[in-house]
Amino acid sequence: xxxTTHSGNIGAAARVMxxxxxxxxxxxxxxxxxxxxxxxxxxGADHILEQAxxxxxxxxxxxECSFVIGATARRRAIGSPLLDPENAASHLVKASGRGSTxxxxxxxxxxxxxxxxxxxxxxxxxxxxxxxxxxxxxxxxAILIYEVRRQSDxxxxxxxxxxxxxxxxxxxxxMTVSEFERLMEHLERVGHRIGFLRGPRTQLLRxxxxxxxxxxxxxxxxxxxxGVLTSMEHxxxxxxxxxxx
Amino acid sequence: xxxTTHSGNIGAAARVMxxxxxxxxxxxxxxxxxxxxxxxxxxGADHILEQAxxxxxxxxxxxECSFVIGATARRRAIGSPLLDPENAASHLVKASGRGSTxxxxxxxxxxxxxxxxxxxxxxxxxxxxxxxxxxxxxxxxAILIYEVRRQSDxxxxxxxxxxxxxxxxxxxxxMTVSEFERLMEHLERVGHRIGFLRGPRTQLLRxxxxxxxxxxxxxxxxxxxxGVLTSMEHxxxxxxxxxxx
Numbered sequence: 001x002x003x004t005t006h007s008g009n010i011g012a013a014a015r016v017m018x019x020x021x022x023x024x025x026x027x028x029x030x031x032x033x034x035x036x037x038x039x040x041x042x043x044g045a046d047h048i049l050e051q052a053x054x055x056x057x058x059x060x061x062x063x064e065c066s067f068v069i070g071a072t073a074r075r076r077a078i079g080s081p082l083l084d085p086e087n088a089a090s091h092l093v094k095a096s097g098r099g100s101t102x103x104x105x106x107x108x109x110x111x112x113x114x115x116x117x118x119x120x121x122x123x124x125x126x127x128x129x130x131x132x133x134x135x136x137x138x139x140x141x142a143i144l145i146y147e148v149r150r151q152s153d154x155x156x157x158x159x160x161x162x163x164x165x166x167x168x169x170x171x172x173x174x175m176t177v178s179e180f181e182r183l184m185e186h187l188e189r190v191g192h193r194i195g196f197l198r199g200p201r202t203q204l205l206r207x208x209x210x211x212x213x214x215x216x217x218x219x220x221x222x223x224x225x226x227g228v229l230t231s232m233e234h235x236x237x238x239x240x241x242x243x244x245x
Numbered sequence: 246x247x248x249t250t251h252s253g254n255i256g257a258a259a260r261v262m263x264x265x266x267x268x269x270x271x272x273x274x275x276x277x278x279x280x281x282x283x284x285x286x287x288x289g290a291d292h293i294l295e296q297a298x299x300x301x302x303x304x305x306x307x308x309e310c311s312f313v314i315g316a317t318a319r320r321r322a323i324g325s326p327l328l329d330p331e332n333a334a335s336h337l338v339k340a341s342g343r344g345s346t347x348x349x350x351x352x353x354x355x356x357x358x359x360x361x362x363x364x365x366x367x368x369x370x371x372x373x374x375x376x377x378x379x380x381x382x383x384x385x386x387a388i389l390i391y392e393v394r395r396q397s398d399x400x401x402x403x404x405x406x407x408x409x410x411x412x413x414x415x416x417x418x419x420m421t422v423s424e425f426e427r428l429m430e431h432l433e434r435v436g437h438r439i440g441f442l443r444g445p446r447t448q449l450l451r452x453x454x455x456x457x458x459x460x461x462x463x464x465x466x467x468x469x470x471x472g473v474l475t476s477m478e479h480x481x482x483x484x485x486x487x488x489x490x
Contacts, residue, residue, distance in 0.1 A: 016384050018377040045377060086395065126391075127398070132263040132290060139261050139387045146371075146388045150331065153372065172463035179467050186474045193481055212470070215460035218417035222424050225457070229428075229435045232477055236438055239484020 002028040002058055002116060003107040004137065011041030011049070012138035013105075018045035020149045025052040026061040026102075041138075058104065058116050066099030067092065070112050070120035071140055073133060081122045088124035089147040096152075103144055105137050184209055196231035247273040247303055247361060248352040249382065256286030256294070257383035258350075263290035265394045270297040271306040271347075286383075303349065303361050304426060311344030311419035312337065315357050315365035316385055318378060325459065326367045333369035334392040341397075344419050348389055350382050363454060364422055429454055441476035 004010055010033060014025055025048050027033055033054060042049055055061040062068050069088050083091065095101045104120060106112035117123065126143055128135055188205060191197035197204060204224070211221045249255050255278060259270055270293050272278055278299060287294055300306040307313050314333050328336065340346045349365060351357035362368065371388055373380055433450060436442035442449065449469070456466045 012381065012384070015381060019371075019373045019380050019384075021374045043379060043381070085391075126264075127394070128264045129266045134288060135264050136257065136260060136288070139257070139264075139384070142384045142387050143391045146330075146391065149372070172465050179464060180461065183461075183467050183470055183474075186471055190474045190477050194477070211460075213460050215456075215458050216420060216425065216428075219420050219424060220417050222420050222428050225428055226431055229431045232435050232439070236480055236484065239481065 001025070001030070001105050001137070001141075002112060003110075004030045004105075005108050006037070007032045007035030008037040008041045009108065009136070009138045010035070010052075011038035011043075011045075013141040014038070014042045014045045014048035014052070016138070016142040016145060018042075018048050020145045022145060023048060023051065025049070027052055027054045028058050028061050029056065030054065058119055062102045062104065062119060064100055065102045067095035067101040068104060068120045069102070069122050069124050070104040070117050071106070071144065072117065072123045072125055073111055073128075073135070074123075075125065083122055083124050085124055085126055085144055085147045086151075088122065089144065089151045091122060092148055093151045103141075103148075105141060108137050180213070183212075191228070191231075194228075194231040194235040196228050246270070246275070246350050246382070246386075247357060248355075249275045249278075249350075250353050251282070252277045252280030253282040253286045254353065254381070254383045255280070255297075256283035256288075256290075258386040259283070259287040259290045259293035259297070261383070261387040261390060263287075263293050265390050267390060268293060268296065270294070272297055272299045273303050273306050274301065275299065303364055304422065307347045307349070307364060308421065308423040309345055310347045310422050312340035312346040313349060313365045313422060314347070315349040315362050315368050316351070316389065317362065317368045317370055318356055318373075318380070319368075320370065325362075325365060325455070328367055328369050330369055330371055330389055330392045331396075333367065334389065334396045336367060337393055338397045344421070348386075348393075350386060353382050359451075363451065364426075366458070425458070428457075436473070436476075439473075439476040439480040441473050 001010060001013060004027065007030065010025075010027065010030060017023065017025060033052075034049065038049060039046065053061070069083070069092060072082075075082075092101050092103070103124075104112065104116065106116060112120075124144065126135060126140055184205070187208065188197060191205075207220075207224055208228075211217075211224065216222060216225070246255060246258060249272065252275065255270075255272065255275060262268065262270060278297075279294065283294060284291065298306070314328070314337060317327075320327075337346050337348070348369075349357065349361065351361060357365075369389065371380060371385055429450070432453065433442060436450075452465075452469055453473075456462075456469065461467060461470070
């Protein structure tokens with residue numbers, strides 16, 4: 001982070017670095033550091049702040065890096081490629097196999113100077129709205145680190161998401177076709193007794209079968225189940241009225 | 246944003262919403278709002294704060310939505326699918342073609358309660374380090390909105406992942422949270438009258454809620470529904486016996 005004005009942003013960046021597993025924060029001429037604001041916004045990521053190195057120049061900060069990407073709000077390329085976050089992260093992830101890499105963020109108001117940009121191999125610009133483009137620097141840090149993490153994890157991520165039913169069944173016994181069919185017979189029996197199903201009503205039963213197996217999703221599904229409940233209430237009321245007589 | 250404690254976080258969220266082109270911010274019982282902190286951190290995104298609606302309940306805030314994802318730090322699934330940001334964003338982008346959608350963020354320290362999570366169709370968890378997992382809520386907002394934006398801008402990514410509901414909804418109107426909640430109230434009322442639910446029975450209602458939304462899958466699910474049907478039969482028989490006398 002270069003010439004950061006608000007130390008709170010340093011703390012917020014440290015926090016999200018700790019959240020997402022990065023550790024090496026370098027500060028080029030921060031306005032105030034260490035700072036109370038930074039510690040407060042770090043919310044416990046003190047180790048990142050304590051280990052942060054403070055440098056006099058960006059050149060010193062990225063000296064041993066083999067690939068450096070500078071974050072910029074400028075749309076016009078300045079000699080090096082201007083990437084979107086996905087491509088920037090992809091380059092960073094690949095390059096990290098070959099040596100140290102860095103993401104560079106400029107001063108809140110002014111961004112990175114041409115001299116800073118000269119030190120970068122590529123630039124990244126987060127796509128923002130034209131009429132509200134001023135992105136908080138710690139937010140930019142969060143988004144870009146998230147994107148780097150996403151891409152370095154992408155192979156494991158897909159494995160992590162267990163097959164939906166698999167997970168829901170955890171610790172329970174899956175229903176069999178036969179058990180489901182018995183339930184449907186039971187429902188049909190009750191449906192006739194409460195007057196919800198008159199005659200075979202194959203179509204309605206098929207809808208009930210689908211919504212019970214797959215879950216409610218449409219207004220029609222809601223209406224069907226409310227129909228069942230209303231029939232049930234009428235049946236109860238009739239019974240009560242009869243017994244009142 | 247539900248019960249947000251630090252109004253600065255509301256401002257930071259508004260700012261990144263404006264950066265990334267979202268406009269509809271809803272605040273459920275914020276501790277302080279409007280607030281100086283919020284305005285300062287919004288850094289000019291005043292229109293988002295001015296248009297933000299303040300609601301008494303999460304249910305009211307998402308009433309007309311047809312798809313709601315809740316952000317949670319919990320690893321343990323709570324009944325609905327627990328997605329990573331990519332999958333969550335993909336579902337949201339698709340669902341937004343069918344109706345209103347929402348991302349829900351809980352209180353800074355406590356997150357979303359079980360009652361809040363009950364209103365969600367799915368949950369999203371941002372992958373963070375085990376030993377430093379406390380993510381700032383505005384950072385979580387930034388990361389998830391970024392991911393939604395990234396995917397809505399690149400059609401191919403979302404097209405690859407087929408979403409089950411899509412197919413089922415074909416030609417029907419998606420149910421809203423409010424419609425589903427009315428159904429659950431109706432079910433609870435009838436459940437009490439037929440003696441299936443005695444007292445509040447929160448656990449059983451939560452299970453019914455899950456199985457109706459996601460579909461039956463275990464023997465336990467079958468047993469619950471058969472319990473409802475049997476209670477109903479007993480109620481009818483009692484009515485008939487009385488009226489036979």
